[in-house]
Amino acid sequence: MGKTMNLTLKVWRQKNAQSKGRLETYELQGVDADASFLEMLDILNTQLEKRGEEPVAFEHDCREGICGSCGAVVNGQAHGPMRETTLCQLHMRHFNDGDTLVIEPWRSRAFPLIKDLVVDRSAFDHVIRAGGYITMRTGSAPDAHAIPVDKEEADVAMDAAQCIGCGACVAACPNGSAMLFVASKVSHLAHLPQGRVEANRRVLNMVAQMDREGFGNCSNHYECEAACPKAISVEHIAKMNREHLRAALKPTGS
């Protein structure tokens, strides 16, 4: 065991979308500084369960920063104060003994609250469904080496493709915009020759769906980039803007 700390937690508790939520205060003693943020919440939940109270609902799965399940706003910051870090990879050593931590769910109209810190991010699936793929059938692919891909382009595509779909970009955006999420997929596929073929259709459909889901517009605050655990650059948003402009200006039938 490393050093331990005492914390005051103010956690958003809300039974469901219909009921009213509020911050509940909990005192937590002796948390190991080497514990992750989610392990700290586990400790809280064990104590709550032992007292016969309902544990705090929060999403989590891989706990190694790749599945994109977890996420909460800690003291007003999505995924907490560390850059390029999901909540599960945030360790308590980055906080101080005696700190008060206010823990809230992602807030955005497009992410309706389900319970406590759990929100519904299915809007992301709807956007991908609208075009976040390459139309091809299993088994129809040519040899992998049939089309060489510029290494630098492939690297940029990979930068964008790293998105884990956690939703921190939306949570951190003052406008509740999903531009970084959508742009990461648009940019990933637009940088590859395989994805270029239907790039116009893709960007138009995905942006249209993004708007239908009720996400906000981009005002270039770039809070999304700062919140992104994979440090996906707003450069990809510029790419999407460019792709969309090109697609929108392309005359029908040409």
Added chain:
Amino acid sequence: MRLDSKVPAGPIEQKWTQHKFEMKLVNPANRRKYTVLVVGTGLAGASAAATLGELGYNVKAFCIQDTPRRAHSIAAQGGINAAKNYQNDGDSIYRLFYDTVKGGDYRSREASVYRLAELSVDIIDQCVAQGVPFAREYGGLLDNRSFGGAQVSRTFYARGQTGQQLLLGAYSALMKEVQNGSVTLYPRREMLELVVVDGRARGIVVRNLLTGAFESHVADAVLLATGGYGNVYYLSTNAKASNATAIWRAHRKGAYFANPCFTQIHPTCIPVHGDYQSKLTLMSESLRNDGRIWVPKDPDDPRHPNEIPEEDRSYYLEETYPAFGNLVPRDVASRKAKDQCDKGRGVGSTRMAVYLDFRDAIERLGRETIEARYGNLFQMYQRIVDEDPFTQPMMIYPAVHYTMGGLWVDYNLMSNLPGLFVAGEANFSDHGANRLGASALMQGLADGYFIVPYTVADYLARVQPDRLDGAHAEFRAAENAVSDRTRRLLSIKGKRTVDEIHRELGLLAWDKIGMSRNRKGLEEALSEIPAIREEFWRNLIVAGENEDLNQSLEKAGRVADFLELAELMAFDALHREESCGGHFREEYQTPEGEAQRNDEQFAYAAAWEHQGDGQAPVLHKEELTFEVVTPTQRSYK
């Protein structure tokens, strides 16, 4: 009973091609009339659902997460094998096949493994066409690396996130089919029961994790792609929600469970650091390509690792295995680390770790090269351990990672229950007693994209689509059973949380059914597990109610099943009186301490049939015949 693996006749290179021709097809116009349920949306599930959707079947895909993209395949780091021989280093389908059979310590089915190697090349083509951004060279062609002891470079990778990129590729194909209307998605659903009607798998009952509703889904075929059961051990590299409930429920309904004791321990994980710990983090074993594993010769050496000179270090793998050195297979590397720690030579605050040192590699290749190769892994390590691997050795320890066992399936990936197909880690196939690195992704995608779509069609072509009703007595009974069980879990109102009991089970499993096993320990496990199970059903506390998002309730159901599965694992491990691959029985080892197989008696897959609670399971054997590869004693000296 001897199991019929339905391996087609003919030379091994021809089997699959011939079989594809011989299998029946379903008329395109009729495909909509068949409903296929796909449970799990990892690599195997998502790729199967997408492909079946493309073919025109009515597919329903279920996952426990909020979206299919979060399935645990996403966490695979290192890469995916394929016998492309792009590196011109002597690889071939035959070599990949051979390596896989040998790596699996001759406990896998030759024909299935050959098919896997054969399909590996198609997977890469498929994924590239989908837009998976594999690493490339400046000429625009794909890059490869050698992985986990392979002597050829056949591993394709996308930085340290290959699983993520492959899963997102399969997910995008799945979403394309959802958009096309051929696949319906059911996220936040947990399969709690398999429904068997007239001896055929005809549907499932799921719990809607948001509302608690029990929903019946009727189908003509059911595909389980729900992953492995490594979370029996509580601490593993699996995701927290990874569980065995779907396959265990199917097992209780008659599906045979094969080789449950074949579990894989991954050698390069970040060591355990506290009792609140919720999971173990794996670092890609590609680290072993350049890192050197050592422990201080003097167990009580008080010096900082950087200050321990060469002559006081024991590079135990390099010393014991001069040819393979640090690249010995996973099971060997893991067991040797445990040996060192058992001898008191472990390092770190818990003394349950060994050093993995990059000092020499950094000196030889430069910091930049090492950073390019392992930057994200180093970062991950530093984030968790708070130490910089560039300036001091990493500490690693083995952790449960993968389960080779699973539901028994024939060559068509169909279990002994007609209509129940099993793909990916959930089935027992292909890896034998030990899986090679970068082969899990390959198997998941081979099953999902290229095998199941054919074999499910063949099955469907032989059955008539009939309109079974969700109100059928078997469905009603299944719904009632899961409802009763759920209410029972909620009504115990004891004193111990699910995690506490799960942790207790995990410790026991790790000690007695873990990296090395012996008769005494296994017998103890068999007597202690029922006691924990009893404690669970008597003293569990689950807060909240069913009609709500209730994560404790979800966990409770899964742990209840782990408590039964763990017993079967111990049972299987006890019965297999030999050492092979990941199953190391201390009684059966060579004088040098290597695994001692017993091909005379145990060259079979052990498929267990459930007999009811409190009854010993019945063993069915699938004899393994090796017509192409001659079993030899594995030696990595």
Added chain:
Amino acid sequence: MASNLAGLVKRSVVKKQIVAVSGIVLVSFIFGHLAGNFLIFAGPEALNSYAEKIQGMGAFLWVVRLGLLAAFLTHITFTVWVTLENRAARGDRYEVRNTLGNTTWAKRTMILSGAMVFCYVFIHLNDFTFPEKVGPSTVISGVNNGESLGLFGLVWNSFLQPLRAGFYILAVSLLGMHLSHGIESVFQSLGTPLGQQRPTLLKISRIIGFLVALGFSSIPIYVIVRHYTIGAGV
């Protein structure tokens, strides 16, 4: 695809691009306006003849004015539209307001700085554009034998009123702040690939914003300083 123009205009990305393009028009005007304003340093002759030349453009002047008006109205309509949507999209506010450090006060207050500049434009037009450039307000005592100095005189006298000068400086400072984010935003919304140059653009955008504010502010400051030192006389 372009056939569905009405649908496209509603797209979030397109709305921002319309804001960007109308912004470019307005920024161009501002640069031109600032360049013209600097003629005040060259004395009454230069400024007045420049103003008269513009007034003499007749129909073309109206084309430009209407164009500007259109850009202005478009810019406002779309930003208000976008802002209202953004407010709605945000949903519930966080209990703890914080940032991750990429947003700035200037970015968060774009709609406010824009609205204030908008209001000031009316004051500005009322002060300098609409009034006849004759009569007492254009006369600077002791200069030009008490005769009208046209626009020059009007400007001079206005800026000698502390309130007017103060308002002006406040307004152009807000304008500068608006541009410090606005210019950078134009590039982003139109999708300029910047790569490693992104931080440079950010800096340039801020510098331009600052220079615009400084440039405009220099006029009232010049007037006041000169008036109370060497006077308006040539």
